[in-house]
Amino acid sequence: MRDENELKIPRDRTDDYAPGAIAARQSFAREYAGSSLDHVGTYSLDPQALPGNVENFIGVAQVPIGLAGPLLVNGEHAHGDFLVPMATTEGTLVASYSRGMKLCRAAGGITTTVVDDKMQRAxxxxxxxxxxxxxxxxxxxxxxxxxxxxxxxxxxxxxxxxxxxxxxxxxxxxxxxxxxxxxxxxxxxxxxxxxxxxxxxxxxxxxxxxxLEGQFATDKKTSVVNMLHTRGKRVVAEITLPAALVEEQMHVSTDKLFSARLKGQLGAFMSVTNNNGNHSANGITAIFIATGQDVANVAESSALYGFSELLPNGDFYASVTLPSLIVATYGGGTGLATQRECLELLGCYGTGGVHKLAEIIAATVLAGELSLGSAVVAEEWVQAHDDLGRNRP
Missing domain, CATH: 3.30.70.420 (Hydroxymethylglutaryl-CoA reductase, class I/II, NAD/NADP-binding domain)
Known part of the structure; x- marks a missing residue:
């Protein structure tokens, strides 16, 4: 049995982000676990920028970032085409979102509206x-x-x-x-x-x-109160898709897409979920990691109200409402080197960028919902994962 003192993580009370303190912790971890930290311990960021973001720093987790897009947004804060950085290890995710973005761009872009903005303590x-x-x-x-x-x-x-x-x-x-x-x-x-x-x-x-907190802000937990009363940004993304365009690009008719939507509505109701969509957490998490958001906020940020209509002429109206999207363009992890670069890629870093980021995320979510929903109906979902999502020896 190891002595308790042997398991004490090394710290330097004068400068715990100095090279010596970091090296001591890396050495401690290697000796304790008998494993290499060659990749974890290799990074380009400045450890002196990390106080307030992490303690007992030993290195970084490198998550691959792919570009989805172009995403055409017709928002009040986000205007034009965007290349969306998505950090993920799930094959097909970036390709699927790009597919939905291509469809929406051909239809004239996604309209986005921030309808409420509030954060609370309870x-x-x-x-x-x-x-x-x-x-x-x-x-x-x-x-x-x-x-x-x-x-x-x-x-x-x-x-x-x-x-x-x-x-x-x-x-x-x-x-x-x-x-x-x-x-x-x-x-x-x-x-x-x-x-x-x-x-x-x-x-x-x-x-x-x-x-100070009676658990009624439901911080980092999904809840009906936040879905009804808003926590963070409440954002709507919507689009009307021509029937012929959907058939051409997604290989499915709009009436079948709408029929599947109704079946999904009932399934979501039966399961008592906070979300009647397909996979909002996928896109939100990938953008959160890339742009330095607090990833635990996906618990409430991924809540979604989806609504669609089959119009008399066969066109398809689709929308998502994100009632509790918690994002930042200043503070937290947004100022770290790679995260700042991803926010700058979107033109969202710093003061005045938060509503723009919220609109981009909502538009991304809608594109992803349309892509996955169409793939399921067209019976292309499993094949797509087989083609792009397998990473095995």
Whole structure:
């Protein structure tokens, strides 16, 4: 049995991202596991840029990045053709999304609309009785400006826009909703809400206790509340596809595509999923990894409302609504070397780019939904994976 001290990961309290500290951890890992770190330990980024992104740094995970596109977007923030970087190890994924993008481009492009934008922290307040909880809700309304000012002291880009209230027993569950600029904003809203709650506790005349997060923001978990009330960006992507174009490029008729859509709707309902689409998580995850997003946010970001219509002339209207897409173009992992390059490839890095990125992602998702849906109906899905998705000795 190994001594506990032998298993202590080496650290340097003066500069834990210095070459010596990194080399010590690499050596420790090699000796402990008896394996090589030749590839993990080879990288082009500057470790001194990593504080705030990772601890106990030893190297990098290299994920292949492919280009999908061109993707034609007719958005309010994203205009024109885009080459979309997708980081994945799943064969056929980039090809499938490119196929859907080709179809949509031939149809005139995908229209995108950001319809809502908010990030929240959800403190729960506890009182001696339900009536006192009800009275506190009214007090929140009366003092909203002071509460917002206390939150504002902690951030230059975040703004408290509303406090939603949900009663249960003698507790009031709240959602402090913010706009967060070009940042995703989970940490920002946590700090701002803590300051707001401190002001509330100091100034409220009655007795109360609060917990900063009552699990009602459902951070990094899918939930109905976020799908209904938005977490991150709420984005719609839509397109009308001519019947002849679908037949020509996807080898399927629009009436069969719509019939399959109805069957899928029932299947999604029966399985009680957060998504009545095909594979939104695929495209979202691949773009998240490439552009430095918090990948765990795929848990809520992949939620999708899909809607389609078979029009009287046989054309096919298709849309996706992403109700809780959490993205950033500033902060977090977006400033790291390769992630920044991918954001710059999309023209989204930095201030003012977040809604553009959200529109590009939504359009990408719609293209992927159309591609996979068509492949299933045309019975080309399995063959595509056999042709492009096999990587075995």
């Amino acid at each position: 403190p729960v307040f506890t009182f001696p009785s339900a009536r006192e909880a009800r009275d506190f809700a009214g007090w929140l309304d009366e003092h909203f400006d002071e509460i917002a000012a206390a939150a504002q002291e902690t951030t230059s880009s975040g703004r408290l826009i509303e406090i939603q209230r949900f009663f249960a027993s003698k507790m009031l569950y709240t959602r402090f909703n913010y706009t967060t600029g070009d940042a995703a904003g989970q940490n920002m809203t946590g700090k701002a809400t803590f300051a707001a709650c401190a002001w509330i506790k100091q100034n409220y005349p009655g007795e109360l206790h609060f917990l």
